[in-house]
Amino acid sequence: AQTVTQSQPEMSVQEAETVTLSCTYDTSESDYYLFWYKQPPSRQMILVIRQEAYKQQNATENRFSVNFQKAAKSFSLKISDSQLGDAAMYFCAYRSVRAWEYGNKLVFGAGTILRVKS
């Protein structure tokens, strides 16, 4: 079974600075998807960024980028120029490509609370 580990329960960053959230995972599969979701106090889960494991290039979405290290099974999220609106719980998630076996279900890490200081 796949597992996702986020070892940072809470992180703080000063507005306009950069912060990196860590995520490691365990799987025996060679192809899969990885995601970072953001959950603000509104409870709405918002997709921040995704990475296909077969792609060597790290995904980027505006101020958000990932450092995907497949051999190390590491998938960290870097937030540049942090804004007050970035304050939320961030979840790392894994999805198998084997939909016939696992469906499209996501395996989530425990989450990291990000606080942004003004």
Add this chain to the structure above:
Amino acid sequence: SAVISQKPSRDICQRGTSLTIQCQVDSQVTMMFWYRQQPGQSLTLIATANQGSEATYESGFVIDKFPISRPNLTFSTLTVSNMSPEDSSIYLCSAPGGDTEAFFGQGTRLTVV
């Protein structure tokens, strides 16, 4: 992208009663997923709901406690039965969007007193 409307957004219920949560998707989806998020914790999958067949429950969750309906490809309900304070959580529904990503409802914050 898919838009999922989930209701109620929150409720306070008496122990021993049941609550049904509804999710409506704005497009047809084969699978829908129900998650539980206990206070301050991560999301745990309760079950996968396919249209026309019984839901598939994860270890630790049973149909008698969390019956699910999936009458068509755009709608699903989750019932939390015979509630106790330990059932106080956020419940979220989800559906796949495209090949890779998942979309979520707004969540239902349930408090059992």
